[in-house]
Amino acid sequence: MYQPLLEKIKNKISHWTNNSLSYAGKAILINSVIFGMHNFWGASVLLPKGVIKKINKLCKDFLWGIEDGTRRHVFLSWKSLCNPKSEGGIGIKEILSWNWAQMMKWVWKLLYRPHSIWSKWIHHYVLKGGDLWQATTSISHSWYWNNVVKMKDLLISKAGSISSAVDWIDACSGSTFHIGQMHSMLRQPANLVSWGALVHHTCVPKHAFLGMMEMWNKLPTVDNLIQRGLYLVNRCVLCCCQNESLGHLFFQCSFAAQIWSSIASWLQVCSFTSLELVISWFMSCVPGKGMASSRKRIGLLATLYYIWKERNGRIFKGLHHTADFLCTQIKFVVCNRAA
Ligand SMILES: [Zn+2]
Structure with missing residues (x-):
């Protein structure tokens, strides 16, 4: 089927x-x-x-x-990616809980649209005047109706009681049934992260995705790959003299430091020397504060992206660019995106 x-x-x-x-x-x-x-x-x-x-x-x-x-290699779990941006994910709809929320519409319909033909039929022929909340599954009922009953039972179990289940349905009721609202009530929330929504807001999507992976320290840097059991020679391809780790590649590396120094002074922010400083800068960032804040966020994420791109270009394509060239690219993105 x-x-x-x-x-x-x-x-x-x-x-x-x-x-x-x-x-x-x-x-x-x-x-x-x-x-x-x-x-x-x-x-x-x-x-x-x-x-x-x-x-x-x-x-x-x-x-x-x-x-x-x-x-x-999967570096960030599917469950994490399905979390909303405010919880550090990218808001992919998790199918199971979304489908539950969709099916709750039929419970809502029986309560809030009792005069629809379907509701009248169910109330008359299936419930036979009985209480929806007490309905049970039965082999004599259709597969479809049994699924609606299962959803009603799931709602009671998630809400904690029948009266809370009624409140949940009520909270999702309007001129139509709000599936998104029901979904947010049914899903298991993760912890909020201070940088979550800001990483994505107005930034280039591929820069934001990389930024999110970086905030979780889940990028496939050589030290991460070695930890996963891959046998690799650990050498940073940007400076060729230190081991590659997230902290080194993006911040302590002399090549990355040149880029940060130029971009930070251009954006009028402090030069970032660690991921912790980036996260704390995001925490101090006020959403919607205006163009300046947006320019800085776009610039910061573009810098992280271009350092990573340069690293991959050197490893996989043998391409080398200077720090000045990358700074020009980053400034170009900022001017275009924040314009
Ligand atoms: Zn280096």
């Missing part, structure tokens, strides 16, 4: 894999096009866990890439 949905997603992804998309670009496609596909099906049915697992696998393989038939 769900094969057409899986085939559609596979076909769509196969069209994209030939393009050289950034992680941020892929995440946007997952959260728009792929989301649109399972969202359409999930509006009417409770998707089986096996199907959700297959869709998630297709999305993860697409996002991280496949090499020699296996998925490349």
Whole structure:
């Protein structure tokens, strides 16, 4: 029954894999096009866990890439990526809890739209005047209705009691049912991170994605890869004289320090010498404070991005650029993005 949905997603992804998309670009496609596909099906049915697992696998393989038939190293868990930006994720909709929220619409419909044909039919022929909150699943009922009952039970268990479940439905009720509101109540929230939303706000998406990976210290720097059991020679390709770690590559490296010195003085911020300073700067950043703040955030993330890009270019393509050249690129991005 769900094969057409899986085939559609596979076909769509196969069209994209030939393009050289950034992680941020892929995440946007997952959260728009792929989301649109399972969202359409999930509006009417409770998707089986096996199907959700297959869709998630297709999305993860697409996002991280496949090499020699296996998925490349995953540096940030799917669960973390599915968290909202304020919690340090990128807000990919987690299919299971989103599907639950969609299905709660039928519970809402029975309570708030009792005069619809479907509600009247259920109240008359299935509930037979009984209380929805006391309904139980039965083999004599349809698969569809049993799923609605399961969702009602899930709602009671998540809310803690029937009266709280009623309050939750009430909080999502308006001229229509607010699925997003229900989803935020059903999902298990992670801790808020001070830099979360600011990293993404007005910044170039691929710079923001890299910034997020960096804030979690999850970039595949050589020391991280060695910790994961890969045998590699650890040498920073930017200065060729120290070991590569996140702290060294982006801050202590003499090449990176040259870039920071130039960009920090141009943006009129302190020169960053550690990730902790970057995070603390983000914490002091006031959202919506105006162009100056936005320029600084864009510049800071662009600097991190161009240092990482230069490192990858030297390792994988043998390309070398000077610190001055990278500073010009960073300033160009800031002037264009913040204009
Ligand atoms: Zn170095």
